[in-house]
Amino acid sequence: MAVTKSKALHLLTAAALALPLTSVFAGDEEAYFQYGHYEDGARNLFTTQSAFKPIQVDSLQSGTRLKLSDRVRLAFNYTQDTWSGATPMTTAPLAFNPNRESKTRAKTISGASPYLQPSNLYVDKQFNPLQFDAKTKKYSANNQLVHTLSTASPETRKQGDVRIGYDWDEASLDAGAGTSVEPDYESVFGNVGLRLDFNQKLTSLNLGASYTASETNSMLDHDASPYIETSTFGTRVQTLKNGVKVVTGSKEDWTGSLGLTQILNKSALIEGSVSYTASSGYMSNPYKVVEILFVDPTKKADSDGKIDAKLLPFLEQRPEQRNQWTENLRFVQHIDALDAALHLDYRFYHDDWGINAHTISGDWIQPIGDGWSLTPRVRYYSQNSANFYAPYLLSKQATSTITFDDDGNIQRTSYNPKLFPKNYSSDYRLSGYGALSGGLTVTKKFAKGLELQAGAEYYTHAGSLKLGGGGEGNYADFDGYLVNAALNVDLAALSIANSSHSEHSNHAHHHHGAGAPAGVMFDHVLAKAGDVMIGYRYMYANQAGQMQQGVNPVNDKTLLNQSCDPVLKQCFVTPQEMSMNMHMLDLMYAPTDWLTLMLMPQFMDMHMTMRDLAGAADLNMLTPLGAAVIHSRHEHTTGGVGDTGMYALFNVLKFSNQQLNVSLGISAPTGDSAIQLRDTHQQDLGFIHYGMQIGSGTWDFKPAITYTANIDDWSFGAQLNGTKRLENQSKSGFALGDIFQATGWGSYSWTNWLATSLRGVYTLQGALNGSYNGVYHQIGAMDFTNSYGGRFVDVGFGISASMPNGSLQGNRLSFEWLQPVHDDVNSYQLPREGALSATWSYAF
Amino acid sequence: MFEKKFLAPLKIGAFFCLIFLSACSSVSPWERGTLAKSHMNLQPSPLQSSLRSHQYGSREAASGGGEAAGGGCGCY
Known part of the structure; x- marks a missing residue:
């Protein structure tokens, strides 16, 4: 009896020791397929609404992981996203009425193109935007902001990658490469990862490095581009023969990461990791503009206290360098009484654009018998704004000045772009805000290695949710939801089932x-x-x-x-x-x-x-x-x-x-x-x-x-x-x-x-x-x-x-x-x- | 400033190391049955996670920070 027990123990020990810690649980050979759908809720435009659906994204992922031999692994992945719909292009004072209303449908924006240069704008002496009240026929200060929306026809992105890995008894090496292609953006990427196990596989060290090169080549909106100021962007913006303006740029990212995974006891493990990414090149979003409000300091206020102002949109200008640090801590604890697993993740992100972000999430995976499990999930995210973020900019100069030369000819001098900040963006994603999301995932595992999963998550973004307060105004608040359905086939389990x-x-x-x-x-x-x-x-x-x-x-x-x-x-x-x-x-x-x-x-x-x-x-x-x-x-x-x-x-x-x-x-x-x-x-x-x-x-x-x-x-x-x-x-x-x-x-x-x-x-x-x-x-x-x-x-x-x-x-x-x-x-x-x-x- | 940027992650890394060193006990291979359960995996639903991170990445500034795995522009 004692001999049998020790033999069983020996076998189990050998089996457990053969398992690498980090990939211990995933099937060695699998095929998968996933569909995902994300949709934004409608944005609050206050006095009007958009006739167009908010942005929505359909995603498809499929792939397979195979073993070429006992030690060599090969994986292929394919991803495809298609998106369309309305999304904010910029921000402006509501008093300037920056969303053009339909002539036929009251309170509705019918045009999908943004309205970037509204006219008849006034500010008061403190540069507060002035709103005209049709009833009282008077102007009053109104600092409320609002997004200007722009709508896109459907676009598709496709991505494929391949990954090869080699396993030793107490180490593994992986290398992967892939490419992502969409009409206005292409990237290629490669990465390597090394895992070293120590201490009878109680501890694993993970080292990783990756590189991405991306090219932007995007056509500006037909309707908007005549109004967008591009003169300050040099060769970044080119005008084609047919008048279409194209923004080009390239970008490189280098990332290094270091992680340590540790088994704490027989029902808990923890992972800590740090990563650093250096990005350089064109990192602006070619579809986002910043409104600059020009007020000529030589102009005096009229009898009502109004000063003429002008709004001009400029392509956003982000810095061409970005250094990013991330620290991640993951903790997994088994709850023996319920056979549940509690996953807690915390991430701190920091970059030299001035953004600090905290993310905390918790998942409770509860098996409920017969292969079913339920996973409720909560996540909270908070960031402060980038140091060059502004909903819109104020520039105390005229958009153009007319003078006469010695011969009496008219000389028109344009605004001086040197008076603008070096970098500017009004992308709400660079503002200060918090986001809270919660969801539920249902998983069913079938005996033969087939797993089906369906999940839904509701996401809400609000300036008021920012940690410590002081977030962006409520005009930028929105919500959205993400649903997914996935199918996973464990090919190794299938062949075991099949051989019987x-x-x-x-x-x-x-x-x-x-x-x-x-x-x-x-x-x-x-x-x-x-x-x-x-x-x-x-x-x-x-x-x-x-x-x-x-x-x-x-x-x-x-x-x-x-x-x-x-x-x-x-x-x-x-x-x-x-x-x-x-x-x-x-x-x-x-x-x-x-x-x-x-x-x-x-x-x-x-x-x-x-x-x-x-x-x-x-x-x-x-x-x-x-x-x-x-x-x-x-x-x-x-x-x-x-x-x-x-x-x-x-x-x-x-x-x-x-x-x-x-x-x-x-x-x-x-x-x-x-x-x-x-x-x-x-x-x-x-x-x-x-x-x-x-x-x-x-x-x-x-x-x-x-x-x-x-x-x-x-x-x-x-x-x-x-x-x-x-x-x-x-x-x-x-x-x-x-x-x-x-x-x-x-x-x-x-x-x-x-x-x-x-x-x-x-x-x-x-x-x-x-x-x-x-x-x-x-x-x-x-x-x-x-x-x-x-x-x-x-x-x-x-x-x-x-x-x-x-x-x-x-x-x-x-x-x-x-x-x-x-x-x-x-x-x-x-x-x-x-x-x-x-x-x-x-x-x- | 430069030193501060690099020292902060190092300090946090050192903090992790301390946690690891102090908290772990020896777990024999035959005691790892619970750890081997699929829901104890550090990444229990990698497919769903990748969809989520793509989504968060197109809505939040603190995207990435992990290894490069493509992702496209998210220009919407």
Whole structure:
């Protein structure tokens, strides 16, 4: 007995000692997917409100961590954010009425562009802004401030990184690199980390270093830039031939960090770390301006005590150096009586811009049985303002002075920028304030290594919440919320679970043969009640080349005169390139032997460029059509959550090597089908081009019938599927056309892990029904509902690999390229260049 | 001023070291069952944390301070 016990103890000791402290708990091999949504609440504009939604951000993250060998780890991560909406651009006295009201809608700002140079401004002798009261016809001092809002059309950022690590018995070394790309900002980064364990792994030392290089290249707002003073910015701001102003700058960040993790006792641990970051280069936000209030000291007050004043907006100017220090303390205590874990974090941040910030947060992770756990969380943050922060600046000089030279000619002298402070910003994020947030996260762990998580957090920012008081005024207060849903698959746990059922999985593998090509869905059902399958699908499709009418290429002259309807007579632009990226989660579960349920959330983004048609008429940019044409010269992007598919799959016929499956599904209109462009040139551009909407906007019925057969190393399949719109129109007035598709394929398994496939696809899709029920401008063929759908034939080439053994046993990865061979488009459209499908799936 | 900037973090670092040295007791490997529970991890939800820090980073001045992991501009 004693021998057995000591042996067990020895094994446990060896196992525990093998675990590195800092990564002890995370699965060694995992795949994950997360969706997050953040949304600001409406800002308080006091006398008016914005007609535009506040800023909102949709985020998608996916990635995997794998082991290449016992000691070598590899990880890939992908992140994508899409944002749009209204956000503060600057701050000004409310008395100056800096948010332009709509002429048609009282108390509402209709223009998305900011109103930066209000006129007829007065201050009193103490430079207090004077407010005009329409009732009493008198001016009185009013120091209330207000934000000026600016609205952005949708924009997307994409980031990818790779990380490789090597483990020794008591140390590990990691190195990573990645890049982040958005239309106006690009960065590349690299980092290294070293962990050293001491003291029988009771203590770990972490050392890290990283480097980031970023480039800003942003176009200033069309409408705002004529009013923004850029003369003091030198070569930082350049004016392109078409009059667009571009701000360029580069930035470098170097970071070093040192951390120590210590096990305090058998139920508590602590980590302390310090880090230092040196940043240099352009660190201003190119979309934020500072209002400077000019009061000419030579001017005397009038009989009412009023002095003329002028407000001019300048691009914000932050220092080009920033040194940042952070000290972090984390403490984790297990509460034995409740099996809960209390996490307390404190961070002190300090930089040479004069900002000191304290962050304290507490999480209580409470397991409640059956794999469920609840985590309530509270966080408090407080910072004081940067030493160059000011809501707006006062400059005691005239904006321009007129003098006469000896010959009597008028000499105009502009303001002297040397009288301004060296640096200035009115970004509310550099003001003094506090932020309080609280949230709840629910997590469910399934036995087979699958974890689902959903969380929500409410965030409130207020000057009055600043530690020690003295924060910014309540005009800058706002709130927001963040929700997330995540799925995490522990691949190592899956393979352990799987190896105990290896007989079943081998059988399943044999039965399914090579499987269907990556672009085919609904081809198989789960074998028995309780089975789960998780998959991830990615699809890319693009259209480019010479425009077609039916099957025939057409030139600019035809497009100019015929591709827009006869009423409009002429087109102005034509699409040049359109592409779509789609990420889908494939979640399958069999509640009974005869039924498989499938849930398919989607996340997508679209990209489109247009060009002017040769010979198109020149339009005045101050007309709605002219503004729409000018706006089309910028690339357009949209993105976010797409429609959500819910399917029931049945196996209706099954022989030893053949089966027939039927799938009945509904697609819920969770994707946005009412995306609008922001205003430009003071014109309402209305809805974006039909093809750029990310949801169908209608509930859709999606049936499919699939036959599959396996003969030795060959497998064959055929499928008919369709999409029937269940509503005549979405809330924005149109509906996509119905779709019918027929496909057939054959595949051959070359080895027990590699197969290739060949497929043919015929697709028939109808044109759009109805049309937008709000403002939109028809400037090219893509704005006409008959220029959608058609008859298409594709040939697909696929390759698929499944891991027959090893720790990744049961994973299947497949790719398929669909090459268009025949495009017969409705009306005028770009031909398709092809589509790539990639899928990863794991059944257990 | 320069010295003060660098001394402050050092002092805090020294404070951490004192805590560590004074507070820890020896925990045998077979007594680490509780510490091995997933909710005792220093970073129990890394995915959710990364989303949160990206969000805080776009709303607060004291962003970063950790290792570089991209993040983009957050220019909104």
